[in-house]
Amino acid sequence: MGFSQRYQLRAERRRGLFRAFRKQRELRCIVDRSAKIRPRDILLFSTLRNEQLRLPYFLEYYRDLGVNHFFFVDNGSDDGSGEYLTAQSDCSVWHTTASYKKSRFGVDWLNGLQGRYAHGHWTLVVDPDEFFIYPFCDTRPLNALTDWLDASSIRSFSAMLLDMYPKGPLVAQPYRPGQNPLDIASWFDSGNYTVQRNWKYGNLWIQGGPRTRVFFADRPHMAPALNKIPLVRWDRSYAYISSTHMLLPRGLNLVFDEWGGEKASGILLHTKFLNTFGEKAEEELARGQHYGGSREYKAYHAQMKADPELWCKWSEKYINWRQLEILGLMSKGNWA
Amino acid sequence: MSVGIVMLVHTALDRAEQVARHWSAAGCPIVIHCDRRVPRKVFDAFRASLGDIATIHFSKRHRCEWGTWGIVAATQDACEVMLSRYADARHVYLASGSCLPLRPVQELVDYLAARPQTDFIESATTADVPWTVGGLDEERFTLRFPFSWKKHRKAFDWYVAVQRRTRFRRAIPNGLVPHMGSQWWCLTRGTLSAILNDSMRPTFDRYFSKVWIPDESYFQSLARIYSGHIESRSLTLSKFDFQGKPHIFYDDHLQLLRRSDCFVARKIWPQASRLYRAFLTDAEAAMKRTEPNPGKIDRIFSKAVERRTRGRPGLYMQSRYPNEGWENGLTGAKYSVFQGFTELFEDFEGWLARTTGCRVHGHLFGPEDAQFAGGQEVINGALMASARLRDHNARDFLTNVIWNTRGERQCFQYGPRANQSVAWDMAKDSNAQIAVISGAWAVPLFQSQRNFIEIRREAARLQKIESEFINALRSPYSKGHFRIWSMADFVEAPMEPLQSAIEDISLHGRRLTEVPKMVDLTGFSQFLQDLKNQGMHPYLMGDFPALAEEAPVSVEQVRKPYPIHK
Structure with a gap:
């Protein structure tokens, strides 16, 4: 990589950090419990809008995993999400009604909060419909993983987004608060992913899964990206660039082995496709606040009228992380 | 104590x-x-x-x-x-x-x-x-290490390099x-x-x-x-x-x-x-x-x-994406590619599946949608047949097919009409076993009722593509196991090549008990001559004898449970 390219990336990172700094003005702190954070705590950051239904299980899941403190940016919820989170003793909550799109889909807001509160901590950045899975997650807590990453001098950990869906029409099985969404959306695509390398940022660009198969079959290059790097030992000089798909400095994007080996990696189980999806898609389409002119939501909208079945004969039913490991969706690397 | x-x-x-x-x-x-x-x-x-x-x-x-x-x-x-x-x-x-x-x-x-x-x-x-990591084994004992490896890595490396260059050696005590x-x-x-x-x-x-x-x-x-x-x-x-x-x-x-x-x-x-x-x-x-x-x-x-x-060969995913040449095998398992067989034989796929017990697909790489075995729209791993999805990243399509069906030998058809972006990948893949009857692409043209000008143009195009593919197979970079017959040679004595192509797949070395039926080639050599007369010289099919017309060696006639050696 030449000097000029290095300089450009550095400038881009600086710009990102500056945007994050500027966008902090849009956030109004509802409750800040960050004083409770101890030096080795694991922090979780999330932006949300009207996710009250999902929050009880979300918090339960990540508390069990070993997350110590939650940071939420509530982007104008009117379903009580903000109040619910404010009442939780391990959550700090910010509120904003500013544009999600203009904050680069929440990236600026979270970069700012991470810079302020997460320096030196392992941080997980996930949406309320994403559930983080890593090797041995059924027997080892999250800080076993972060301790191991520390010992191995690894700063970032990849977890591909795996779209989960139910069998049958989406509306057939209503989701109740507190319920494990994987009880309903328990199916996934195991082997139709494509991978390309993004040489500029050094990350991989992964596409595929049911969203490509059903909603983007006629224009696969527009299909949503599935590569994510949600777990990072944060430093205030780091900046996510595009959602959690990639970040700078670009060394953090090198979460894959280039010489034939496998690095350890996890999965984000993406439980977007529940009975609430149709309604949500309508609403998000009307707001027009999503990536690429909300093309994803336009595609959903066009198809949802036909109430498509995402399930197919070759869908796999989720069992555990070992299954995902064997299928080659994630890897233990040299963690044994 | x-x-x-x-x-x-x-x-x-x-x-x-x-x-x-x-x-x-x-x-x-x-x-x-x-x-x-x-x-x-x-x-x-x-x-x-x-x-x-x-x-x-x-x-x-x-x-x-x-x-x-x-x-x-x-x-x-x-x-x-x-x-x-x-x-x-x-x-x-x-x-x-x-x-x-x-x-x-x-x-x-x-x-x-x-x-x-x-x-x-x-x-x-x-x-x-x-045991040692980092290349320092004997040198641990003959160089000096005043700098911390963890804190001052650059100084550490620099000082090692200097000592190497000046051939500095510490004396080991007697x-x-x-x-x-x-x-x-x-x-x-x-x-x-x-x-x-x-x-x-x-x-x-x-x-x-x-x-x-x-x-x-x-x-x-x-x-x-x-x-x-x-x-x-x-x-x-x-x-x-x-x-x-x-x-x-x-x-x-x-x-x-x-x-x-x-x-x-x-x-x-x-x-x-x-x-x-x-x-x-x-x-x-x-x-x-x-x-x-x-x-x-x-x-x-x-x-x-x-x-x-080392990783798992044939797997490409979020934390394994080898640079070119570092894959330890481009795909995860051996597979067979047949070029020109479906053109020359009727129901070749059905015959191959019966003979070898493998999963036999049609033309996976098009130009139409992938023809998965049994006419399925989707196969293992929820991989779609759609041409658009396949051509979005044809190499990943190939590696996905092989990875998803681990444990079951895959065979598929290929040809000059197919997406050629995987041609080199297969040629360089040591898991690929490729059998080519060169020039057989002319048979569907011969059978078609299209306008001869179009046929001539298409023949020229396909010949060029196939010859590039054959060059790839014969290049020094090629690692695949391949066999190439000209169509003329193949038609003259089809049993031996068929037998050898089958033996590549199943190790039992079974003798063929059933042979596929070759299409009717009456008039084919005249067809080639017509192309030549139009200035398009079809050379890949080899020297097609004019007499093949009178008495094409129909495998039908020799339905015997052993190959015929002439």
């Missing part, structure tokens, strides 16, 4: 305390060295917490940075305290704060009592083992043969006091203080001088990964550790409460009195290292 334990601790002091209590409950005297980097206050609290046990002592604190002399100095001091205070300590066992005794301590005491003269220390000459091995050992009183009280010790100390990672070589080398009987192995189970850092044990390793029969294991994750609970309560830890056997654990960890360094 007893076993003295020397413990080096620097973190997780609560666990160290727990283990120290366990050792001392079994009657072992203990000397603890606590890293100087631990703050005074924390150290005092730790010391006070063990104040109720008279047989626990603390030695002078040194700064123990990884790879430096401090660890050896700390060990020396602690051992001196042990030897001077406990005259009945026959063996001294060096352990760390993250070591965990797996078997009752009494068993270790008995084991050592039965071998009073044996020193258990892993010790090998650098020339004979490939009589010393450098040996290396695990830093966790168990030495007899005799050997240890000989090492510590030797008149040469200042020389050795001065020398080793500039050696890199002396804790892996100081005692290992000197024991070779003084010991009467060395067993070159460590009683501490400690596995290292490819970067030279120890593997860590967690709660889910409990059964594995139980079955290892080792006396002590390291390193234990400080929060692995189940392990500490299980092994530090004597009643439960009732293991058989057998020789240590870490084989099962070895296998798991060496597999992990292999997964990290």
